[in-house]
Amino acid sequence: MRYLPLTDADRSAMLATIGAASIDDLFADVPAAARLDGPVRGLPDHASELSVERQLKQLAGMNLVAGDGPFFLGAGAYRHHIPASVDHLIQRGEFLTSYTPYQPEIAQGTLQVLFEFQTQVARLFGCDVANASMYDGSTACWEAIGMARRITRRSKAILSAGLHPHYVSVARTMAKFTGDTLDTALPSLTPGAPGDDMARLLSAIDGETSCVVVQNPNILGHVADLSELAAAAHAKGALLIVVVTEPVALGAIRSPGEMGADIVVGEGQSLGVGLQFGGPYVGLFATRDKYVRQMPGRLCGETVDAAGQRGFVLTLSTREQHIRREKATSNICTNSGLCALAFTIHMSLLGERGLRELATLNHATAVTAADRLGKVPGVEVVNGAFFNEFVVKLPTASRDVVRTLAHDGILAGVSLGRLYPGAAELENGLLVAVTETCTEDDIDELAEALEESLA
Amino acid sequence: MSINQSGWRPEMSAANDGGSAPTFTGNKALMLEEPLLFEIGGDRTGVDLAEPPKVASRLGGLERNRPIGLPGLTEPETVRHYTRLSRQNYAIDLGLFPLGSCTMKHNPRLNEKIARLPGFADIHPLQPQDTVQGAYALIHLVGEWLVKLTGMKAVAMSPKAGAHGELCGLLAIRSALEARGDARRVILVPESAHGTNPATAAFCGYAVEDIPATAEGRVDLEALKARLGPDVAGVMITNPNTCGLFERDMIAICEAVHAAGGLVYCDGANFNAIVGRVRPGDLGIDAMHINLHKTFSTPHGGGGPGAGPVVFSEALAPFAPLPFVEKQDGQYLLVEEENAEEHHASTFGRMVAFHGQMGMFTRAASYMLSHGADGLRQVAEDAVLNANYVLRSLDDVLDAPFGPSGPCMHEALFSDEGLAEGFTTLDIAKGLIDEGYHPMTMYFPLVVHGSMLIEPTETESKAALDQFIGALRSLAEKAKAGDPALKAAPIHAPRRRLDETLAARKPVLVYKDPPVAEAAE
Numbered sequence: 019m020r021y022l023p024l025t026d027a028d029r030s031a032m033l034a035t036i037g038a039a040s041i042d043d044l045f046a047d048v049p050a051a052a053r054l055d056g057p058v059r060g061l062p063d064h065a066s067e068l069s070v071e072r073q074l075k076q077l078a079g080m081n082l083v084a085g086d087g088p089f090f091l092g093a094g095a096y097r098h099h100i101p102a103s104v105d106h107l108i109q110r111g112e113f114l115t116s117y118t119p120y121q122p123e124i125a126q127g128t129l130q131v132l133f134e135f136q137t138q139v140a141r142l143f144g145c146d147v148a149n150a151s152m153y154d155g156s157t158a159c160w161e162a163i164g165m166a167r168r169i170t171r172r173s174k175a176i177l178s179a180g181l182h183p184h185y186v187s188v189a190r191t192m193a194k195f196t197g198d199t200l201d202t203a204l205p206s207l208t209p210g211a212p213g214d215d216m217a218r219l220l221s222a223i224d225g226e227t228s229c230v231v232v233q234n235p236n237i238l239g240h241v242a243d244l245s246e247l248a249a250a251a252h253a254k255g256a257l258l259i260v261v262v263t264e265p266v267a268l269g270a271i272r273s274p275g276e277m278g279a280d281i282v283v284g285e286g287q288s289l290g291v292g293l294q295f296g297g298p299y300v301g302l303f304a305t306r307d308k309y310v311r312q313m314p315g316r317l318c319g320e321t322v323d324a325a326g327q328r329g330f331v332l333t334l335s336t337r338e339q340h341i342r343r344e345k346a347t348s349n350i351c352t353n354s355g356l357c358a359l360a361f362t363i364h365m366s367l368l369g370e371r372g373l374r375e376l377a378t379l380n381h382a383t384a385v386t387a388a389d390r391l392g393k394v395p396g397v398e399v400v401n402g403a404f405f406n407e408f409v410v411k412l413p414t415a416s417r418d419v420v421r422t423l424a425h426d427g428i429l430a431g432v433s434l435g436r437l438y439p440g441a442a443e444l445e446n447g448l449l450v451a452v453t454e455t456c457t458e459d460d461i462d463e464l465a466e467a468l469e470e471s472l473a
Numbered sequence: 474m475s476i477n478q479s480g481w482r483p484e485m486s487a488a489n490d491g492g493s494a495p496t497f498t499g500n501k502a503l504m505l506e507e508p509l510l511f512e513i514g515g516d517r518t519g520v521d522l523a524e525p526p527k528v529a530s531r532l533g534g535l536e537r538n539r540p541i542g543l544p545g546l547t548e549p550e551t552v553r554h555y556t557r558l559s560r561q562n563y564a565i566d567l568g569l570f571p572l573g574s575c576t577m578k579h580n581p582r583l584n585e586k587i588a589r590l591p592g593f594a595d596i597h598p599l600q601p602q603d604t605v606q607g608a609y610a611l612i613h614l615v616g617e618w619l620v621k622l623t624g625m626k627a628v629a630m631s632p633k634a635g636a637h638g639e640l641c642g643l644l645a646i647r648s649a650l651e652a653r654g655d656a657r658r659v660i661l662v663p664e665s666a667h668g669t670n671p672a673t674a675a676f677c678g679y680a681v682e683d684i685p686a687t688a689e690g691r692v693d694l695e696a697l698k699a700r701l702g703p704d705v706a707g708v709m710i711t712n713p714n715t716c717g718l719f720e721r722d723m724i725a726i727c728e729a730v731h732a733a734g735g736l737v738y739c740d741g742a743n744f745n746a747i748v749g750r751v752r753p754g755d756l757g758i759d760a761m762h763i764n765l766h767k768t769f770s771t772p773h774g775g776g777g778p779g780a781g782p783v784v785f786s787e788a789l790a791p792f793a794p795l796p797f798v799e800k801q802d803g804q805y806l807l808v809e810e811e812n813a814e815e816h817h818a819s820t821f822g823r824m825v826a827f828h829g830q831m832g833m834f835t836r837a838a839s840y841m842l843s844h845g846a847d848g849l850r851q852v853a854e855d856a857v858l859n860a861n862y863v864l865r866s867l868d869d870v871l872d873a874p875f876g877p878s879g880p881c882m883h884e885a886l887f888s889d890e891g892l893a894e895g896f897t898t899l900d901i902a903k904g905l906i907d908e909g910y911h912p913m914t915m916y917f918p919l920v921v922h923g924s925m926l927i928e929p930t931e932t933e934s935k936a937a938l939d940q941f942i943g944a945l946r947s948l949a950e951k952a953k954a955g956d957p958a959l960k961a962a963p964i965h966a967p968r969r970r971l972d973e974t975l976a977a978r979k980p981v982l983v984y985k986d987p988p989v990a991e992a993a994e
Contacts, residue, residue, distance in 0.1 A: 023934035044880040047719040052755040057846035064845035078592025080607030091597040111566030112559035118776035123966040127562035128775035137983040153633035156826035184826040191822030271535040296598030296827025298778035321976035324969035333976040340668035344675035356774025367519035369545010382525035403533025439811030
C-alpha cells in the first residue's frame with residue numbers, strides 16, 4: 019500500500035509505547051455489535067497505480083469530450099480556453115495541498131491571492147467588496163436572498179424569469195425551510211425581448227419585497243439595462259441582486275454595480291476553472307461596504323505584523339458559524355480556494371486589455387453564429403441584444419434535434435425542453451453558447467447539421 | 474529606483490530578523506517578498522487571442538464605458554508572481570500538518586492525473602445523457618463505495634462541502650418528519666459539535682439546544698434522554714467526536730432518539746478514523762455526510778473546494794435531493810426535475826445547479842480503487858495508531874484531559890493546563906511554526922481550556938512523528954518554564970504575528986489604488 023509509510027515493525031513498536039496489545043485494543047470503545055471483523059465485503063482490494071489508471075481511463079473514454087467536435091453548450095457552464103500556466107500554477111504543492119489559512123504567518127501566499135481575488139471580483143462587478151468565494155453561483159444566489167432577508171427584515175423575493183432554472187430550484191428548495199416566499203415565472207420566446215420580464219418585475223415590487231433577483235445576461239442570453247429596476251427596488255426599500263453566470267460578459271458590458279445592484283453574485287467557472295461536468299466551480303459574491311457584516315463566507319483582510327510589515331489574515335469571523343453558531347450569517351465554513359486561485363491567475367494573465375479582447379472575440383463570434391443559424395430555414399433567432407449566448411427557435415422539439423446531432427459528434431446547445439420540462443412553449447427553444455473556442459468551421463458544421471435534421 | 478511600478482516595498486524593521494540589517498529588496502535569499510498584482514501589473518496581457526470577426530455589436534447599447542481596473546501581467550511575470558507567492562505557504566507536501574478535525578493527509582498525484590482526463594474534465598453537465606455514461610458511471614461507483622463502507626441505503630452526491638452536506642441531511646430529516654405530519658421544532662446539538670452544526674440547524678428553521686458533555690468528553694446520554702420528547706426533530710452528533718473519542722453510547726443514543734420519534738444526523742467529518750472498521754449504518758444513524766477530502770484524500774487547495782456526499786438510512790432515502798444517478802438496465806440515468814416523480818416522489822428538491830463536485834469524485838474514486846477495501850481498513854488503523862502514539866508520547870509533558878477516557882481515535886487532545894503564567898496554546902502553536910511545522914488546531918473543541926487538537930493521519934511515518942513529538946516536547950517544556958523567547962515566535966516565518974484585531978476593526982478587504990497625486994511623487 020504505497021500511501022502508507024508505517025512498517026509492521028513500526029506498528030509493533032508504537033503499540034508497545036502506547037501500552038496496547040493489539041490494534042483492536044484501540045477500537046475498544048466501538049460497541050461489539052458494530053465492529054467489522056474484516057474488510058467490507060463486496061468491494062475490491064487495493065490495486066496498482068497502472069491498474070487504477072486503466073480502470074478510470076476506460077470510464078473517461080466512454081464520454082463525448084467537448085474538445086472533440088463542435089461544441090455549443092452553455093446555460094451556466096461555459097467552455098473557454100484556459101492558458102496552460104493556470105493549471106501548472108494551481109498544481110504547485112504549496113497551493114494545492116495547503117489548508118485554510120488559519121495560521122497567517124505561514125499562509126501569506128494563499129491570503130494574498132484571496133486579497134487579490136476579492137479585489138478583482140469587486141472591480142469586475144462594480145462593487146465595493148467581495149468575499150473569498152462560495153461553492154458556486156447557484157448557492158451564492160440563495161445566500162444572497164438570505165442576506166437580503168437579514169438586511170431588509172422582509173422575506174418576499176422576486177425572481178426574474180430569466181434566472182437560471184436550476185438557481186430558481188435551489189432557491190425554492192431552501193425557501194421551503196427558511197420561510198421565504200418566491201415570486202417566479204417562466205421565460206418566454208418573444209423575439210427581440212430586451213430583458214424578457216422587466217415589466218413583470220417592475221410591477222411586482224412592493225413594500226414586502228426583500229429583493230429582486232435578476233440575471234444578466236439572462237438564461238436566454240438577453241442583456242438588459244437594470245438601472246430602472248434598481249431605482250424601483252430602492253424606492254420600495256428592496257435590494258437588487260444581480261446574478262452573473264458568464265463573467266467574461268463584463269469585459270464588454272456595463273457592470274451590475276454601475277447599474278445599481280446591491281449584491282452581485284456569480285459563477286466564476288468561465289475563468290480558469292473549466293467545465294468539469296458541473297463542479298467544483300467558484301461562486302462569486304460582492305456587495306456594498308455597508309452590508310459587509312451581513313455577507314456570508316470567508317473574508318481576507320489587510321493588516322500588519324509585529325514588525326510593522328504588511329500582511330493578510332482571515333477577518334470579520336464574528337459573522338461566522340464557528341463564533342456565532344446558530345446566529346451566523348451562513349453555515350458555510352469553506353470557500354472554493356483552489357478554483358478562486360485559478361480564476362485569479364487567469365484574470366491576471368488577461369488583465370484589463372485581455373478581458374476586453376476576449377469579450378469582444380466571444381461576442382463577435384456569437385454574432386457571426388447567430389447570423390449564420392438565423393439563415394437556416396425554419397430557424398429563428400429570438401434575441402435582440404445578447405453577449406455570447408442566444409436562443410434559436412426551431413420548428414420542432416429541440417431535445418430531439420440535440421440528440422440527433424450528438425450522435426454525429428456535434429453538441430448543438432442546451433435544449434430549453436431539458437431546462438424547463440413540461441413547458442410546452444419553450445420546447446422548441448435551443449440555447450446556443452458561442453465562445454472563443456468555436457471556429458468558423460464548427461459554426462458551419464452546426465448550421466449544416468441543423469439544416470439537414472430539420473429538412 | 475524601485476522594485477516595481479508603484480515603488481511599493483515591504484516596511485522593514487530591525488526587529489524583523491533578530492536585528493540583522495534589512496535587504497534592499499525585502500527578500501532574504503530564498504525567502505521572497507512579493508508585491509500585490511495591483512502594484513506590479515499594468516496594461517499588459519499574457520494571452521494572445523485571435524482577431525475577432527468584423528461584425529456590428531449587438532450589446533443593446535450596454536457597452537462598458539469605463540475601465541474595470543484589472544491590471545495584467547505577461548506570462549513570465551504571472552508565473553513568477555504566483556510561484557513566489559506559493560513559497561509563502563505551508564502545505565502537506567512540505568511536512569506534517571497536524572490539524573485536528575481538519576485531516577491533512579498526503580494527496581496522491583495519480584488522483585490529479587485522473588481528474589484531468591479530458592473525459593472527466595472537459596465535459597458539460599448538460600450534455601445529452603448518452604454522451605456522458607462514463608461520467609455517470611464514475612459518480613455511481615463512488616456512491617456505491619460510500620453506501621457499502623457506511624452500511625447505509627442511499628447516497629446524495631451533490632452537496633458541495635461538509636456543511637452543505639449537513640444542510641442536505643437536515644432538509645431530508647425535516648422533509649421526512651413533515652411527510653408524516655410531524656412538525657417538530659428542535660434539534661439537539663452536543664457541546665462539542667462543529668460550529669457548522671448549530672448554524673445548519675438554524676438555517677433549516679430549527680431551534681437549537683445544547684446537550685452537555687460528560688467529564689470524560691462524550692455526549693451525556695442521560696441528559697440527552699431527559700430532553701427528548703415530541704418537539705425534538707433530531708440530534709446532530711459527531712462520531713468519532715471532536716475530542717477524538719468514539720461515542721461509546723452511539724447505539725443507545727440512536728435507539729433513544731428513534732423511540733422518541735426523532736432522527737439522528739451524524740457529522741461524518743471524522744470517518745477516516747473508522748472507515749473499514751465500523752459501518753455507521755450499524756450504529757443506527759439516519760444521515761451522515763462524508764468529507765471526501767478527509768477520508769478519500771482530495772486536496773484542500775488553500776481552503777476548498779470540498780465535497781460532502783450524504784448517506785441515508787432507509788427512512789430518509791426517499792427524500793434525497795435532485796439530481797442523482799441511477800443504474801437501470803445497464804444504463805445510467807440522471808434523475809432530475811422532470812422524471813423525479815416516477816423515481817423518487819418525495820425528494821426535497823435541488824441543492825445545487827449541477828451534479829456536485831465531479832472533480833472531487835474522480836480523485837476520490839482513484840483513491841478508493843488504489844487502497845481497496847483492505848487498504849482503507851489499514852488507513853483507519855494507522856490513523857488511530859498514529860494519534861494514540863502522539864497522545865501517549867506527550868501526555869507526560871502536556872495535559873491530556875481525556876487521556877484516561879480510553880484510546881483516542883484519529884486525533885489527540887491536549888489542554889494548556891500547567892503552562893507558566895501568561896503562556897498559552899497560541900505560543901506553543903507559533904513556536905511550532907519556527908520549528909518548521911504547521912501548528913495543530915488551537916482552541917477547539919471549546920469543551921477543553923486552551924485546546925490543542927492534533928491529527929497526524931495515516932500518511933505520516935514513525936520517524937516523522939518522532940521528530941514532531943520531539944519538537945512539541947521541547948516547546949511544552951519552554952512554555953512550562955516561562956521562556957520569554959517563545960512569546961516572540963514566530964521569528965523565522967515570512968511574517969511575525971499578525972494583528973488580527975486591527976484587521977477586524979478597520980477592515981481593508983480590497984486594494985485601493987493610491988491617490989494620483991501621491992503616486993506621482
